[in-house]
Amino acid sequence: MHKLFSLDHIQDVGLSGWVIGLIALVIPLFISIFRKFKNRKSVLRKQIYKQLQPLWERNYQIFIEYGPHESNDAFYDLEGNSTDEWRKKVKEIMLPNHQKIRDICSDNILLMTEEERNLFHEYEDHVTDFKSCHELNFLPNRTFPQNIVQIFKD
Numbered sequence: 001m002h003k004l005f006s007l008d009h010i011q012d013v014g015l016s017g018w019v020i021g022l023i024a025l026v027i028p029l030f031i032s033i034f035r036k037f038k039n040r041k042s043v044l045r046k047q048i049y050k051q052l053q054p055l056w057e058r059n060y061q062i063f064i065e066y067g068p069h070e071s072n073d074a075f076y077d078l079e080g081n082s083t084d085e086w087r088k089k090v091k092e093i094m095l096p097n098h099q100k101i102r103d104i105c106s107d108n109i110l111l112m113t114e115e116e117r118n119l120f121h122e123y124e125d126h127v128t129d130f131k132s133c134h135e136l137n138f139l140p141n142r143t144f145p146q147n148i149v150q151i152f153k154d
Contacts, residue, residue, distance in 0.1 A: 041111060042154055048108050049152040055097045056149045062089045090134050098127045105151065116151050123148040 063069070066086040105112070105120050112120060122145045129140035 044108070045111055045152045045154055048104060048111065049154075051104060052101060052149075052152065055101050059094050059097050060149075062086075062094055087134060090130075095131055095134065098130070102127060108152070112151065119145055119148050119151060 064072070066072070066082060066089050068086070072082070102124060105123075109117060109120070122142070126140070126142045126144050129138070129142045130144075132138040133140045
């Protein structure tokens with residue numbers, strides 16, 4: 001390696017040969033750095049995805065068990081307490097989970113694709129409506145974007 005930078009070597013191969021030799025050493029270094037960065041980004045995305053999954057799963061489980069949907073007849077039973085239980089779970093678990101999800105995604109927005117950013121903004125609008133519905137009794141107009149649970153999944 002130290003021969004590459006000697007005057008004898010430059011005189012033997014000429015300046016252009018020396019520059020080509022130097023470039024041949026530098027290009028693999030840049031490729032290696034690029035790959036490490038790309039792998040690092042992929043690893044970070046996987047970590048974020050794993051961090052989000054328990055929050056998505058818990059919210060989904062609460063929605064299926066207590067929430068307003070076609071398969072949950074108990075929610076629409078006026079004599080039962082499912083509606084009250086739903087509201088309690090929303091305020092105590094789902095809204096804090098949504099805030100955690102928003103914080104995690106906002107902190108890592110640069111790791112999102114453009115499509116994921118657009119989906120995240122739809123999700124933020126939904127959460128704002130959902131929160132208004134349960135805190136201020138406004139009816140939400142935006143539904144939950146189903147694909148949001150795949151954000152950061154590679």
